[in-house]
Each structure stands twice: as structure tokens, then as C-alpha cells.
Amino acid sequence: MKNFPVVDLSKLNGEEREVTMEMIKDACENWGFFELMNHGISLEMLDTVERLTKGHYRRCMEQRFREMVEMKGLEALQSEVGDLDWESTFFLKHLPESNISEIPDLEEEYRKVMKEFAKELEKLAEQLLDLLCENLDLEKGYLKKVFQGSKGPTFGTKVSNYPPCPKPDLIKGLRAHTDAGGIILLFQDDTVSGLQLFKDGQWIDVPPMKHSIVINLGDQLEVITNGKYKSVEHRVIAQKDGNRMSIASFYNPGSDAVIYPAPALLEKEAEKNTQVYPKFVFEDYMKLYAGLKFQAKEPRFEAMKAMKESTVNLGPIATV
Numbered sequence: 001m002k003n004f005p006v007v008d009l010s011k012l013n014g015e016e017r018e019v020t021m022e023m024i025k026d027a028c029e030n031w032g033f034f035e036l037m038n039h040g041i042s043l044e045m046l047d048t049v050e051r052l053t054k055g056h057y058r059r060c061m062e063q064r065f066r067e068m069v070e071m072k073g074l075e076a077l078q079s080e081v082g083d084l085d086w087e088s089t090f091f092l093k094h095l096p097e098s099n100i101s102e103i104p105d106l107e108e109e110y111r112k113v114m115k116e117f118a119k120e121l122e123k124l125a126e127q128l129l130d131l132l133c134e135n136l137d138l139e140k141g142y143l144k145k146v147f148q149g150s151k152g153p154t155f156g157t158k159v160s161n162y163p164p165c166p167k168p169d170l171i172k173g174l175r176a177h178t179d180a181g182g183i184i185l186l187f188q189d190d191t192v193s194g195l196q197l198f199k200d201g202q203w204i205d206v207p208p209m210k211h212s213i214v215i216n217l218g219d220q221l222e223v224i225t226n227g228k229y230k231s232v233e234h235r236v237i238a239q240k241d242g243n244r245m246s247i248a249s250f251y252n253p254g255s256d257a258v259i260y261p262a263p264a265l266l267e268k269e270a271e272k273n274t275q276v277y278p279k280f281v282f283e284d285y286m287k288l289y290a291g292l293k294f295q296a297k298e299p300r301f302e303a304m305k306a307m308k309e310s311t312v313n314l315g316p317i318a319t320v
Contacts, residue, residue, distance in 0.1 A: 004031075004033075004034075004035065004204070004205075004206065004207055005023060005026065005027035005031055005033070005034040005035065006034070006035045006036075006037060006209070006212075007020060007023050007024055007027070007034050007035065007036055007037070008020065008037050008038050009036050009037070009038050009039045009040065010037075010038035011038075012131075021131065021134065021135060024131060024132075024135060025135040028132065028135070028217060028229045029228065029229060029230075031197070031199065031232065032197065032216055032217050032229070032230050032231055032232030033197050033206060033214065033215065033216045033217075033232060033234070034214075034215050035206070035207070035209060035212045035213070035214050035215070036124075036212060036213045036214075036215055037209070037211070037212055039124055039212075039213050040120070040123075040124060040127075041117075041120045041121070041124065041213065043211050045113070045116065045117060045120065046187060046211050048113050049113055049114070049117050049187065049247065050187075050189075050245060052107070052109065052110040052113055052114075053110075053159060053161075053245055053247060054161075054243075054245055056105070056106065056107070056110055057088065057161045057243070057245075059105075060105040061088050061090075061161065062088075062163070064088070065088040065161075065163055072084075074086075074167075074171065075166050075167075077166075077167045077170045077171065078170075079170065080169075080170045080171070081170060081171045082175075084171065085171075085172060085173060085174045085175060085236075086162060086163070086165045086168075086171050086172065086173050086238040087160050087161065087162050087173055087174055087236070088160065088161045088162075088163065089158055089159060089160045089161075090103065090158075090159050091156060091157070091158055091159070092114060092118070092156060092157040092159065093155075093156045094115075094118040094122070094155040094156055094157065094249075095122070095152055095153055095154055095155035095156075096151045096152050096153075096154065096254070098115065098118075100114055100115055114157070118155070118157065118249065121157075121185050121213075121249045121251075122155060122251065124185060124213070125155075125182075125183050125185060125249075125251035126144055126251075128183055128215065129143040129144050129147070129182075129183060129251075130143070130144070132221070132229075136225060136228070136262070136265065137264070137268075138262055138264055138265070139264075142262065142264075143182075143221075143224065146224060146253065146257065146258075146259065146262075147182060147251075147252070147253040147254065147257055148253075148254055148257065149253060149254020149255060149256040149257035149258075149282070150254065150256050151254050151255070151256070152254055153182070153251060153252060153253060153254055153257075154181075154250075154252045154253065154254055154255060155249070155250065155251050155252065156249070156250055156252075157247060157248065157249040157250070158246075158247075158248045158249075158250070159246075159247050160174075160245075160246040160247075160248070161243055161244065161245055161246070162174075162192075162194055162236060162238060162239070162243065162244040162246065163243050164239065164240055164241055164242060164243065165238035165239060165240060166240070168237065168238040168239060168240055171238060172235055172236065172237065172238060173194055173235075173236030173237055173238040173239075173244070174235055174236035175235060175294045176198065176233050176234065176235040176294065177233065177234070177235070177293050177294050178218070178219055178231040178232065178233055178234075178297045179216065179217075179218040179219065179231060179250065180218055180219050180220070180252075180285065180286060180289040180293070181218040181219070181220055181250045181251070181252030181253070182217075182218050182220045182221060182250070182251050182252045182253055183215065183216075183217060183218065183221065183251050184215065184216045184217075184218060184248055184249070184250050184251075185213050185214075185215060185248070185249045185251065186213065186214040186215075186216070186246065186247065186248045186249075187213055187214075187246075187247040187249075188206075188208060188214060188244070188245065188246050188247070189208055189242075189243075189244045189245040189246065190208045190209060190210040190211070190212075191208065191242065192208070192239060192241075192242035192243065192244035192245075193205055193206075193207070193208050193237075193239070193244070194236045194237045194238070194239055194244050195208075195214070195234065195235075195236055195246070196234060196235055196236070196237060197216075197232050197233065197234040198232065198233040198234065198235075199232065203235070206234075216231075216232065216234065217229050217230070217231050217232070218231050218250070218252070219231045219285070219289075219297055219300070219301075220252070220253055220259050220282065220285075222277070222297075223259050223260065223261060223277040223278070223301070224259060224260070224261060224262055225261070225262065225265060226261035226262070226265050226266060226269065226274065226275075226276060226277050227274070227275070227277060228265065231297065252282070253282040254282065255281075255282060255283040255286075256281060256282070256283060257281070257282045258279065258280070258281055258282075259279065259280055259281070259282055259285070260277070260278070260279030260280075261276055261277050261279075277301060277305075278301055278302075278304040278305035278307075280304040280307060284304070284307065285300070285304055288300055288303055288304065
């Protein structure tokens with residue numbers, strides 16, 4: 001845990017910028033995850049989001065979860081469950097259009113705060129994409145432009161609670177997977193742990209730290225960087241005690257965005273004869289991912305490679 005990469009984003013503005021950028025580079029290349037402190041989102045906002053999220057769960061979702069557990073007989077489990085997750089969730093869409101006003105049971109204060117929180121996370125995601133461009137020696141704005149498609153990026157939030165589980169050895173909070181999209185920003189509980197990533201043949205805890213934002217990379221950034229950065233398998237372990245809050249926001253390419261390895265990176269690697277990742281429309285990848293989320297990512301890439309490239313209209317990407 002002590003070696004898990006923790007980046008102080010405020011140091012980008014001082015003498016430690018070079019060291020901080022190197023930390024981000026190393027985390028992207030060797031971990032696929034890092035934790036951000038001093039990220040620019042106010043601590044008051046984070047505290048409010050946590051308070052309202054936990055209150056909403058107790059008021060509107062806890063009883064429903066208990067009824068689901070009873071209906072499925074999960075408290076009496078005797079053997080491992082491989083097709084179910086011990087989590088209570090709902091989803092918010094922010095871009096290209098918000099659905100927050102349509103979600104039932106949300107108090108007006110909660111709606112307002114989550115809209116504001118999403119705006120802050122969107123700014124942070126775009127800042128991070130530009131930092132990745134800098135580390136990759138890509139033109140500033142390249143990744144944001146790739147994500148645009150015709151309607152701009154897709155951006156949404158999965159709000160999850162992982163209640164106390166009587167049989168955590170038999171059911172996962174969330175089964176192991178890589179994320180399909182672009183860059184993921186997670187505001188997680190700082191008292192109840194459970195998130196783990198797979199590195200060097202073992203599962204490693206992602207430390208819960210107060211007021212931090214955990215960043216991880218999705219499959220699309222692995223493709224765009226031609227494998228220089230990797231999406232990493234991760235999971236949530238159910239716990240016997242405590243209710244773990246998880247607010248994961250996914251800043252993804254637009255549905256019709258064309259995803260393929262950055263030509264500038266391929267030019268650098270031409271002499272190495274490295275494998276080139278496929279090119280595809282993001283929406284096509286998501287359709288495939290929907291049924292294969294909890295399986296290895298490599299066959300998904302192979303399946304996209306096998307699709308007829310004639311379906312992809314590959315135009316030049318302008319940068320800002």
C-alpha cells in the first residue's frame with residue numbers, strides 16, 4: 001500500500017512539476033491507477049457529496065437492497081456466486097445530455113450538488129488528458145479531440161454502495177474487470193476499503209484516503225497509446241462490516257468517436273515492430289463490452305480488429 005502512487009496535483013505549479021509529471025507517467029505505464037490529492041475540487045463539496053450520497057442510500061436504497069438479498073436467498077449462501085455483485089447502484093448521465101432531473105427519489109439539494117460535482121470532475125478529466133498528452137509527447141488537446149466524436153464526449157457517474165456482506169468469501173462486491181472507456185475518476189469511502197487492482201500477479205489494495213480522487217485508465221487509452229498505457233483489472237471485495245461508498249465518473253469518447261493508436265506514437269515505435277491495436281467506433285466496442293465486461297480484454301481487442309475496417313470512416317484529427 002505504501003508504494004501505491006499518490007500524486008499531489010498542486011505541485012504541478014511549482015519547482016516539483018517535473019517530478020510530479022514523472023510520477024503520473026510511471027503510474028500510467030506501470031499501475032494504470034493513481035490517487036490524486038489537492039486536485040482542485042473543494043473539500044466542502046466532497047464532504048457534501050458524501051453526506052448526501054450516504055443519506056440517499058439509507059433513505060431510498062437500503063431497504064430495496066435488503067429485499068433483493070432476501071429474495072435471492074443470498075444470506076444463506078453455501079457456494080461461491082460468480083454472476084452477481086454485492087452492490088446497490090444508480091447511474092447519472094452528464095454528457096452529452098444530463099438525466100439528473102429524471103432520476104426518482106433524489107432530493108433537490110442532491111441533484112444540484114451532483115450537477116456541480118460533475119462539472120468539476122469534467123474539468124479535472126480534461127486537465128488530466130492534457131497532462132497525459134504532455135507525457136506522451138502528443139499535441140496538446142489531442143486526446144480531448146479524439147474523444148469528441150460529433151456530439152462531444154460521453155460522461156456519466158455510477159453511484160454505488162457496498163453494504164455489509166455476511167459471506168464476503170462467496171460473493172464479490174464487484175467482479176474483476178477492466179473499464180471500457182477513457183479516464184475514470186473515483187471518489188471513494190475513506191473509512192471502508194475494498195477496491196483492489198491486479199498487479200504483478202497479486203491483488204493490491206487501493207488505499208482509502210480522505211478527500212482523494214482515484215484515477216484509472218480505461219481500455220480506450222490503452223488502444224490510443226498502442227499499449228504504452230494499460231487498463232488494469234480491478235475488483236471490489238465485499239466486507240462484513242461497514243457500508244462502502246463509491247462514486248465513479250467515466251469520461252469516455254463520444255459514441256461515434258473513432259478510436260485508434262495515435263499516429264505520432266506509432267511513428268516512434270515503427271522500428272520496434274510493435275503490435276498495433278485495432279481501430280473502431282467507440283459505440284461498437286461498448287456493444288461488445290456489454291456482454292463481456294467480466295472477461296479478459298484481449299479477446300475484445302481481437303474481435304474489434306476482426307471487424308471490417310470499411311465500417312470506420314477515418315478522418316484526420318485536428319488539434320487545439
